[in-house]
Amino acid sequence: MALELTAGTLCAQNQAYFDKCLEKLGFVPNVLVCYAHDDAKLSAFAAFYNDLMLAPSGLSKLEREMIAVAVSSVNRCYYCLSAHGAAVRQLSGDPVLGELMAMNYRAAELSPRHRAMLDFAVKLTEAPHLIGDADRAGLRTVGFGERDVWDVAAVAAFFNMSNRMASAVDMRPNPQYHRQAR
Amino acid sequence: MALELTAGTLCAQNQAYFDKCLEKLGFVPNVLVCYAHDDAKLSAFAAFYNDLMLAPSGLSKLEREMIAVAVSSVNRCYYCLSAHGAAVRQLSGDPVLGELMAMNYRAAELSPRHRAMLDFAVKLTEAPHLIGDADRAGLRTVGFGERDVWDVAAVAAFFNMSNRMASAVDMRPNPQYHRQAR
Amino acid sequence: MALELTAGTLCAQNQAYFDKCLEKLGFVPNVLVCYAHDDAKLSAFAAFYNDLMLAPSGLSKLEREMIAVAVSSVNRCYYCLSAHGAAVRQLSGDPVLGELMAMNYRAAELSPRHRAMLDFAVKLTEAPHLIGDADRAGLRTVGFGERDVWDVAAVAAFFNMSNRMASAVDMRPNPQYHRQAR
Amino acid sequence: MALELTAGTLCAQNQAYFDKCLEKLGFVPNVLVCYAHDDAKLSAFAAFYNDLMLAPSGLSKLEREMIAVAVSSVNRCYYCLSAHGAAVRQLSGDPVLGELMAMNYRAAELSPRHRAMLDFAVKLTEAPHLIGDADRAGLRTVGFGERDVWDVAAVAAFFNMSNRMASAVDMRPNPQYHRQAR
Amino acid sequence: MALELTAGTLCAQNQAYFDKCLEKLGFVPNVLVCYAHDDAKLSAFAAFYNDLMLAPSGLSKLEREMIAVAVSSVNRCYYCLSAHGAAVRQLSGDPVLGELMAMNYRAAELSPRHRAMLDFAVKLTEAPHLIGDADRAGLRTVGFGERDVWDVAAVAAFFNMSNRMASAVDMRPNPQYHRQAR
């Protein structure tokens, strides 16, 4: 049985956030609905997530979503592959790129920048204890600055958390994701 | 070379947080110093972390720290094993318990509640795609409620993020941790 | 560089097969184009494949395609996930089922028959040396007969070959698959 | 309990094949007896297998058998290690080579060609999703042509199928293999 | 290049041991020749080994050799599989049993005692940190006493050492082993 927690009362800010989701996407992403059982946790999660994925960064929004999907593929997370696969398709305008990130990013024809970025993210996912100077140097070589390396790591690390929350409570992706931007 | 990012100017709230750390611990944990290169990220991280580890929960603070260390042991995270190993020793008053969590929690004589809690956290760490109804049921059987299951998962998932950030940027634990509560 | 082999002259039977593909699908699946560098190998492959996936069996065609995709997911085969993911969507009329097989079949709500079938196929993929009497008994318990067990194994085993051929020569799925039956 | 399927009536061609086995080997290999529960499947398997292992190729028959055994060693397939281990001993006239392929090919003193061939086959077996341009280039460097690369891959891929069929149905090697060419 | 160490002068006891090997086996096992670069190490190794494999025990000599080979199969140790595979063939008078231990002990038809013994030895080899009360209980259930459990563990543990020494220095089995007791 999936985890059964019912949404509580939302504070004004979170209610406004949900309204904005409904208006812009037509639905509230289920991950937010899941966190809504505890208004404080929802606030903390949304703030963390929005800074990570939407704030200014040397990584484009598409690059951050590519990392999200490649990491979620390692962890075989149904929720995140559905939701962020849709985001890659949408932001890139290239539906096949979304498939490639979800199936095996190594089969994609990627720029050296993107290949290094995803190699780092996937190694950090599979064997964080093996990450060392050579891995950071690999990112610098293709042009990532110190702050960019942080951001690659931060997105990859975050989805290692989020994939596990989704699996732990059996989160179900909103059905709308599946058909988006095909 | 470890990631080189210098702390920026802190907002009043974060400055107050650092001052409180200094006052209570005698030092600012290096994880916070690392996030301080970007004040907004520090705020988001601190809010998320403090809700997770300090807010009221069906899990005691010690239990949350035990999960933190057992997860960090799987990921072989030097920073988190040092910092949270110290927390387990301190909160439990049992230095050996801290060692056991860091080395192999299965060698500890644990209550069925704690064994189930750590088995879930470690399986979620090692193979999140295999977590299913039987695993959630295992937690319910030893008395965890729906919200408690969320909290076990949330702490385990968080340290899968935090371990990876620490490894990615080569975070070094404050030297004070090593001698604490031996 | 992907493997570079050019199609040779086809015998009448294989030419007719390609013509039929064009007529029915609008394209010749690239796996067949790849084998066409050697007419005899194409004949052997096509005969083997068509018997496996299309001949009468206690397994429906959809069930055989579900196994194909679940196995290809373990092996992260871009070609087979694309082509057979489309087949699952088409045969089931359920686009989400195709996604689930490709991402993590354990997240799908499956009948006991289908869960046992895929558990067997995936264990045979990941750890063939561990398959034993208990695994075969698990299939019998949910109603599979001796011949059905053979067919589950044969489809799972075949895609362990086919996934590896596709990866070895860098086979690219026909672009038509991506949009089919969404 | 092993899979229980009884041989059906054979078509003239398959009957002739069995007769030829009896005449040349003194026995019908049990893998063929297993497939004989369905005459069409036996035909397809025999055609595929004979093209793969006996047709003209840039790889010698011994090289194909060496790949068969090294792959079967990874998959710990009792049937294939017994049958194809005997083939390596026989074709090479070097009993120790058969042992080395079955135990750990890395302990053998191999030519660069053979080492590269087996490294490719074993990587394709263990981690097909990681095979890329560098692996194909490794084969080309030691002299394999495009078609030879296909053949290395095809033999390795085939035994990933055949090993799994043997384990799935608990195929038992004919006792004659054990003493052959010692 | 394999490790190059030349045998030193042997003490009388070790010289006598070598002479006895020559007399009884027709050769000195290469593992002993390897240790002979340091007479004290040879003495310690020989004493440890002979107590383990030859002293009175609730395990027969054949059972101890079966464990040796099953463990060496996990570790893919060419030296130990050759030498101890020969011992299993010889002590059992059943050449096929030697093959099965080296290839995949799960494919053998074993008594519950032997299956439990090898399951324990192989789990201890692959994942020593997971061994717990249930594993020890599994041995007791099929009749092993406390001292017998020690001996199962001791033999399995020893070959985890010996396999690694052989691989580390590239030990080559004496050619005589290959043909023994076929």
Added chain:
Amino acid sequence: MALELTAGTLCAQNQAYFDKCLEKLGFVPNVLVCYAHDDAKLSAFAAFYNDLMLAPSGLSKLEREMIAVAVSSVNRCYYCLSAHGAAVRQLSGDPVLGELMAMNYRAAELSPRHRAMLDFAVKLTEAPHLIGDADRAGLRTVGFGERDVWDVAAVAAFFNMSNRMASAVDMRPNPQYHRQAR
């Protein structure tokens, strides 16, 4: 239930050894108490161990203890991490070094000699079948002689045995280790 074996009567030499432990350490290490159920096994173990860890060698005693702890970390052996972690702290006068060896030696700032030594020991632990000429050459490059390579291998191999004995019988470290040299 841990293994229950009671110490038997000790020979004079072993009794003297225990007395010396008591005098020098204040306790008899539990590993010796465990072996004392069989006086001959205790003698063989002690002789082997003392030659390995205390005899003259190109490796210092601290280096041998560092290998012991890094290997025990891979195998997650509670007994050996406790006992030999204390030894590293004591011999180095650097408590943090002991922590690093137990948690993740890659996070330590090591000389090229020590990094190569531990990389070899850990690879030999995790994948002995992959050790080859390049690995031995790596040790030679940083200055290890042939005999030193043997000693690195011998210590790493030994703890692969000892870790497994400790886990198999549920050995408990003497409580004194935990506080030593902090």
